[in-house]
Amino acid sequence: MPADSIAIRIDRVQPTQMGRLMNLYIDLFHDREPLTRSVGLTRERMMEFAQAMYAAEEIGARSQQYCWLARAGAMQNSAVGFIFCDDPAAAGNEPALPGNLTDQEREQVSLMLSLLKAVRRPKQDQITAKAGKCLHIAAVGVSPEYEGHGIATRLLQAALADAAAQGFTHAFAECTSSASRRCHEKSGFRCLHTVDLSEFSARGVRRVPDNELELHLLWKDLADTP
Numbered sequence: 001m002p003a004d005s006i007a008i009r010i011d012r013v014q015p016t017q018m019g020r021l022m023n024l025y026i027d028l029f030h031d032r033e034p035l036t037r038s039v040g041l042t043r044e045r046m047m048e049f050a051q052a053m054y055a056a057e058e059i060g061a062r063s064q065q066y067c068w069l070a071r072a073g074a075m076q077n078s079a080v081g082f083i084f085c086d087d088p089a090a091a092g093n094e095p096a097l098p099g100n101l102t103d104q105e106r107e108q109v110s111l112m113l114s115l116l117k118a119v120r121r122p123k124q125d126q127i128t129a130k131a132g133k134c135l136h137i138a139a140v141g142v143s144p145e146y147e148g149h150g151i152a153t154r155l156l157q158a159a160l161a162d163a164a165a166q167g168f169t170h171a172f173a174e175c176t177s178s179a180s181r182r183c184h185e186k187s188g189f190r191c192l193h194t195v196d197l198s199e200f201s202a203r204g205v206r207r208v209p210d211n212e213l214e215l216h217l218l219w220k221d222l223a224d225t226p
Contacts, residue, residue: 008080008151010158013067021067022050024082028141034176034213039108052098054084066135068158070142070151081142083155085163090131114202119174119195119215127172135163135222137173140183152183160187164222173218181216189218 013021029036030043041049070081097109120127127134137159142151160171173189175181181191197211 007072008149008154009071010154011069011071012065012162013069013082017069018054020079021069021082021084022047022054024069024079024143025050025084025139025141028082028143029139033139033141035215038211038213039112045105048098052096066159066163068155070146070155072146080146081151081155082140083137083152083159084139085159086136086138087131087134088136089128089134111202115195115197115200115215116174118200119193119217120172122193122217123170123172123219126170132167133169135159135168135171137171137184137218140180153186156183156187160220160222169222171220171222175216175218176213181218184218184220187220189220191216192219193217 026043026046030041030046031037036046066085066087068083069079072078072080095109095113101109117124123134127136137156140152140155142155163171171189173180173184175184185191193216195215197213197215
């Protein structure tokens with residue numbers, strides 16, 4: 001299908017659409033996104049984590065400011081893509097999590113937080129210094145049948161332009177796939193730091209020696225965002 005034959009509208013997520021956004025996120029990331037897949041949560045458990053992290057009233061109201069949906073079709077009411085963004089300085093140091101974590105899940109959460117801290121290290125002070133200054137691109141996804149038409153780039157550019165208009169000065173993302181990295185680089189991000197998961201250690205122990213993924217810190221100065 002030619003790209004110019006697809007009618008796509010990019011809209012900011014409204015309060016009533018958070019459930020749709022989370023369902024689309026899980027549809028597109030569960031068993032597809034490399035780092036998410038390696039964690040190994042069931043779809044149901046992944047939804048519980050997403051609801052705890054993004055759907056609580058206070059957290060949800062804050063998150064909706066920075067999240068967008070791509071819609072397609074004659075009525076443009078079919079969600080085919082999303083971008084999830086947040087403000088780490090406003091969110092605090094620890095993510096909201098389900099209250100009934102198993103020991104294995106606690107270990108997985110600890111690993112993920114350690115990985116994020118490791119890849120963010122070159123810019124950690126700047127990321128957490130002041131709310132409203134450093135936007136985190138947490139996830140971008142597009143339905144497989146709509147990939148290759150620039151929708152992810154449009155979502156990213158909508159979020160960046162809005163963030164710049166709100167006074168944000170920088171944006172960053174942690175990317176694992178080459179496609180995600182290319183999408184961010186096309187929008188002016190540059191790679192500042194890479195963590196090789198097979199070499200990653202915490203407390204002197206290599207945590208995932210058999211995992212060959214690389215986690216990249218992508219960074220952008222929003223001063224040059226149109």
